[in-house]
Amino acid sequence: MAEPIITFQHVYKRYDDTVALGDIDFELEQGKFYTLLGPSGCGKTTILRILAGFTEASEGKVTFKGQQINRVPANQRQINTVFQDYALFPHLNVFDNVAFGLTLKRTPKKDIKRRVLEALKSVRLAGYEDREISELSGGQQQRVAIARAIVNEPQVLLLDEPLSALDAKLRTAMQVELRQLQRRLGITFLFVTHDQGEALAMSDEIFVMSDGKILQQGSPVDIYDEPINHFVADFIGESNIVKGRMVADYQVQFVGKQFECSDAGIPAHEPIEVVLRPEDLVLTDVAKGKLTVVVDTQVFRGNLYEILSHDADGNQWLIHAVHKAKVGQEVGIYFEPEDIHVMRFGESEEEFDARLEQYEGDD
Amino acid sequence: MKRFRWQNIYLALVFLVLYIPIFYLIFYSFSQGHNMNHFSGFTWAHYQELFQDQRMIEIVLDTLLVALLSSLLATIIGLLGALVIHRVKKPMWKNTLLSLNNILMVSPDVIIGASFLIFFTFLGFKLGFGSVLLSHIAFSIPIVVLMVLPKLNEMNTSLVDAARDLGATQPQVFSRVVLPYIAPGIFAGFFMAFTYSLDDFAVTFFVTGNGFETLAVEIYARARQGISLEINALSALMFLFSLVLVAGYYVLNQYNSSKKGRKRRMEANHNR
Numbered sequence: 157m158a159e160p161i162i163t164f165q166h167v168y169k170r171y172d173d174t175v176a177l178g179d180i181d182f183e184l185e186q187g188k189f190y191t192l193l194g195p196s197g198c199g200k201t202t203i204l205r206i207l208a209g210f211t212e213a214s215e216g217k218v219t220f221k222g223q224q225i226n227r228v229p230a231n232q233r234q235i236n237t238v239f240q241d242y243a244l245f246p247h248l249n250v251f252d253n254v255a256f257g258l259t260l261k262r263t264p265k266k267d268i269k270r271r272v273l274e275a276l277k278s279v280r281l282a283g284y285e286d287r288e289i290s291e292l293s294g295g296q297q298q299r300v301a302i303a304r305a306i307v308n309e310p311q312v313l314l315l316d317e318p319l320s321a322l323d324a325k326l327r328t329a330m331q332v333e334l335r336q337l338q339r340r341l342g343i344t345f346l347f348v349t350h351d352q353g354e355a356l357a358m359s360d361e362i363f364v365m366s367d368g369k370i371l372q373q374g375s376p377v378d379i380y381d382e383p384i385n386h387f388v389a390d391f392i393g394e395s396n397i398v399k400g401r402m403v404a405d406y407q408v409q410f411v412g413k414q415f416e417c418s419d420a421g422i423p424a425h426e427p428i429e430v431v432l433r434p435e436d437l438v439l440t441d442v443a444k445g446k447l448t449v450v451v452d453t454q455v456f457r458g459n460l461y462e463i464l465s466h467d468a469d470g471n472q473w474l475i476h477a478v479h480k481a482k483v484g485q486e487v488g489i490y491f492e493p494e495d496i497h498v499m500r501f502g503e504s505e506e507e508f509d510a511r512l513e514q515y516e517g518d519d
Numbered sequence: 520m521k522r523f524r525w526q527n528i529y530l531a532l533v534f535l536v537l538y539i540p541i542f543y544l545i546f547y548s549f550s551q552g553h554n555m556n557h558f559s560g561f562t563w564a565h566y567q568e569l570f571q572d573q574r575m576i577e578i579v580l581d582t583l584l585v586a587l588l589s590s591l592l593a594t595i596i597g598l599l600g601a602l603v604i605h606r607v608k609k610p611m612w613k614n615t616l617l618s619l620n621n622i623l624m625v626s627p628d629v630i631i632g633a634s635f636l637i638f639f640t641f642l643g644f645k646l647g648f649g650s651v652l653l654s655h656i657a658f659s660i661p662i663v664v665l666m667v668l669p670k671l672n673e674m675n676t677s678l679v680d681a682a683r684d685l686g687a688t689q690p691q692v693f694s695r696v697v698l699p700y701i702a703p704g705i706f707a708g709f710f711m712a713f714t715y716s717l718d719d720f721a722v723t724f725f726v727t728g729n730g731f732e733t734l735a736v737e738i739y740a741r742a743r744q745g746i747s748l749e750i751n752a753l754s755a756l757m758f759l760f761s762l763v764l765v766a767g768y769y770v771l772n773q774y775n776s777s778k779k780g781r782k783r784r785m786e787a788n789h790n791r
C-alpha cells in the first residue's frame with residue numbers, strides 16, 4: 157500500500173465543556189475521494205478545520221506526507237478548503253477571487269491569468285471572470301469557490317458540505333462534476349456531507365461519524381450492505397431493523413421464525429439485530445413468502461412503490477416493490493439468505509472486520 | 520392618495536421649520552444694512568469683509584486643521600480599538616468595553632469638556648491647540664468605534680479562514696480582506712468624526728486657551744458682542760461647505776454600492 161498522504165492518530169478535540177472529537181483515527185491515500193458522513197454536530201467540520209489548520213487538535217497527531225503538521229499554520233499547508241458558505245471575498249470580482257492565492261505567492265501576472273482562466277474553465281465558468289460575486293447564483297458562487305481552491309494545485313482538497321445550499325437538480329449535477337473533477341486532477345478530496353445519498357454516489361471511501369467518533373469506514377457498497385450497527389444501518393438508507401437471536405452459524409431467528417443467513421462467527425443464542433433493506437424484499441403470495449404482512453399504506457414514487465406494512469407481531473416492514481399491492485391485503489415477503497445482515501450489539505469496527513475475514517475464509 | 524398628500528405636507532412643514540432660520544441667516548448676508556431687521560439692497564460687502572478678516576481666516580484654517588488631524592488620528596485609534604473589542608471573546612468583557620465606549624458617546628459635552636479642563640489643568644498641560652486637538656480626538660474615538668464595529672461583526676469569520684487557507688499571513692489577511700471589507704465603516708467614522716469636530720462648541724469652549732480659537736467659539740464670542748453680518752456670510756459659506764461634504768459622502772456611498780452594477784453594464788456594452 158502506498159504511503160498515506162494524511163493520517164489522524166488518536167486525535168481528540170475538546171472545547172470548554174464539549175468533546176467535539178474523541179479518538180479519531182484514519183488514513184487518507186493519495187488521489188482518492190473520501191467522504192465524512194454524519195448528522196449535524198457530529199464533528200465533521202472540526203476534522204476539516206484541524207486538517208486545514210484553523211484550529212488545533214487537543215490531543216493526538218496529524219500528519220501530512222509523513223510529517224507531523226499539528227503546529228504548521230494554515231497558510232503554509234498544501235491543503236485548500238471549499239467552505240460551506242463559500243467564503244468568497246465580496247470586494248473582489250471572480251477573477252481576483254480565484255487569483256487570490258496565486259497573487260500572494262507572487263506568481264508572475266501572465267501565469268496567474270492563464271491558471272485562473274484554466275481553473276474557471278474546469279468548473280465551467282469560462283467568461284465569468286469580470287463578474288462581481290453578488291451577481292452570481294448560488295451554484296456559480298460554489299464553482300468559483302472550487303476554482304479558487306484548485307487553482308493553487310493543492311495536494312488535498314477539503315470540501316465542507318459544498319452542495320447543501322443548492323437545489324436538488326443542481327446538486328445531482330454537481331455531484332457528478334465534482335467526481336469527474338477529482339478524477340481529472342488526481343488529488344485527494346475529503347468531502348463532508350450529512351446526505352447519505354450524496355456520500356454513496358460520490359465516494360471511494362466513506363467514514364460514517366456520530367458524536368465525534370468514526371463508527372465505520374468502507375466503500376459505499378460495504379457500508380450499505382454491511383452496516384456495523386443500528387445507527388449506521390439507519391443513517392445509510394432506509395432499512396428494516398428487527399431484534400433477533402443467533403441460533404447457530406448461518407442460522408438466525410427473528411419474528412419468531414428461523415431463517416438461513418450468511419453470517420457466522422457469533423456465539424449461539426446471542427441477541428442480535430437484523431437488517432433487511434426495503435429493496436431486497438420481494439412481494440409474493442402468502443404461501444411463497446417467508447414472512448406474512450398486511451399492507452398499511454402505499455406511495456407511488458415514480459420508479460417504485462413504497463409500501464409500509466406490519467406483521468402479526470406488530471413489526472413494521474418497508475418494502476420497495478415494482479408492482480402495486482392493495483392496502484389491507486395480506487401478502488408474503490420473500491428474501492434471500494444473503495439479504496439478511498446480522499449486527500451484533502456493541503461490536504467495534506476491528507472486531508467486525510476480523511469476524512468477517514474469519515468466516516469468509518471458511519467458505 | 521389623500522394620506523400621501525398629508526405626509527408630504529408634514530414633511531414640507533418640518534423641513535421648512537428646520538431650514539428657515541438658516542436661509543434667513545444666509546439671506547441677510549447679502550443685505551447692505553448692519554442688522555437683520557429689513558433687507559436693504561444686495562451686496563457682497565460682508566463677504567469681502569470676511570475675506571479681509573485675517574483673524575477669521577486663521578481661525579477657519581485652525582478649525583479645519585483640528586478637525587482633519589483629530590478625525591484622522593481618532594480613526595486610526597478607533598479602528599484599533601474596534602479590532603481589539605471585536606477580538607474579545609468573553610461576553611462580559613466585551614459588554615464592559617462596549618458600555619464604556621457608549622457612555623462616552625452619550626454623556627453631555629459639557630461634562631466631557633469640564634472633565635478635560637480639570638484633567639489638563641491638573642497635569643499642568645498648556646491650554647490651546649494641543650488641548651483642543653487631544654480632546655477632539657478623545658470624543659471622536661467612540662464614534663469611530665461605533666461605526667467600525669458593526670462592519671467587523673457583520674464580516675463572516677470564514678473570510679479570514681479562507682484567506683489563511685489560500686496562503687495569506689496575518690498582516691496580509693488584514694490588508695487584503697479585513698480592511699477592504701470594513702472600509703465603508705472606517706470612512707463613515709472618519710466623516711462623522713470630522714463633522715463632530717468641526718461644529719463642536721461645548722468641549723472646545725472649556726479646553727481652549729487664550730491664544731487659540733475655533734470657529735464655533737469665535738462665532739459665539741462675536742454673536743455675544745452684537746450681530747455683525749460678517750457672521751451671516753461665514754454661516755452661508757459653512758452651510759455651503761456642509762452641503763459639499765454631504766454630497767461628497769453621498770457620491771462616495773453611491774460609488775461604493777453601484778460600482779458593481781456599473782462595471783457590469785460597462786462590460787455588457789463593451790461586449791456588444
Ligand SMILES: Nc1ncnc2c1ncn2[C@@H]1O[C@H](COP(=O)(O)OP(=O)(O)O)[C@@H](O)[C@H]1O
Binds near residue numbers: 174197
Ligand atoms: N468553536 C467552538 N466552540 C465550542 N464548541 C464547538 C466549536 N466548534 C464546534 N463545536 C462543537 O463541536 C461539535 C462538532 O461540531 P462540528 O464539527 O461543526 O459538527 P458538524 O460539522 O459535523 O456539523 C458540536 O457539538 C459543536 O457544538
Ligand SMILES: [Mg+2]
Binds near residue numbers: 197200201316
Ligand atoms: Mg459542519
